[in-house]
Amino acid sequence: MEIITRRGPRRMELAEFHELRAGYSSTLVDLGTGDGAWPRRFARDYANVLAIGVDSDRNALREAAKLAERKPARGGASNALYVAAQVEALPPELHSAADWTTIYFPWAALLKAILSGEEQLADILNTIAAPRSRLSIVLNGEAAPDGFQIPTPESVNKALKSTLATAGYQMTRTEWLDAAQAPATTWAGRLVKGSGRSMIALDAQR
CATH class of the missing domain: 3.40.50.150 (Vaccinia Virus protein VP39)
Incomplete structure (x- = not known):
């Protein structure tokens, strides 16, 4: 899947994602995260949770990643991750990943x-x-x-x-x-x- 960091996009394969998730007790996925503030703030409060923001706006996600990758004293959260994707076409790496969907x-x-109440929502x-x-x-x-x-x-x-x-x-x-x-x-x-x-x-x- 395509993740967005402060340097820009890069690929994260399934094995790498599974290894990352294994380091946390649960996973939050925020769909349509926009500027990504919610997953970053949640990640700061709950260091044992991997907080993922999903959105198709790569520019907004890059700005979010810049904030998340700051030092904790400056508001960063290393357990926040940003995924570039359409909500209607989620990458296979995220399948069954969310313990909490927001x-x-x-x-x-x-x-x-x-x-x-579209059926597509149930599919998502x-x-x-x-x-x-x-x-x-x-x-x-x-x-x-x-x-x-x-x-x-x-x-x-x-x-x-x-x-x-x-x-x-x-x-x-x-x-x-x-x-x-x-x-x-x-x-x-x-x-x-x-x-x-x-x-x-x-x-x-x-």
Whole structure:
């Protein structure tokens, strides 16, 4: 698979990835990671977890890698890894790798797949998730793409219940999320914190 470092892209083969994962107790995979802030911040707090951010924007991932590869005293996290890939076409190295999959403030095709409960979302999760794993989704509760209604916990639950069941998940909560509980992403800071905007949180377990 193609990983992004501060020097740019390079290949990481399956054997190297397995060796890397073996050094950690679990693996977090953040789909549509954007600027990669969330996996890096999580990695800093949980040194025993390999935190992986997946996105197709190589330039954004390179900037994220530069921050992650700093010394810990300057905010770096050696256990953060960035993978350049389309969420719809994940590399085989990531198959069944995620003990925890996060999708925070998705947009474009991924957001539409969630709001409509597309089967493709089940395919993505079946690809990435470990047999016993957790899924967390957080959505902006005050915006939606053209052609979609503003989401509510009820509409999200209705859209995703069957899709997630197909992927082997059982929902454990779908509810409004307080701004103080917003995940540590850049988008959360821009969209929610200090603005009082609504968020919807969904958790599910395999």
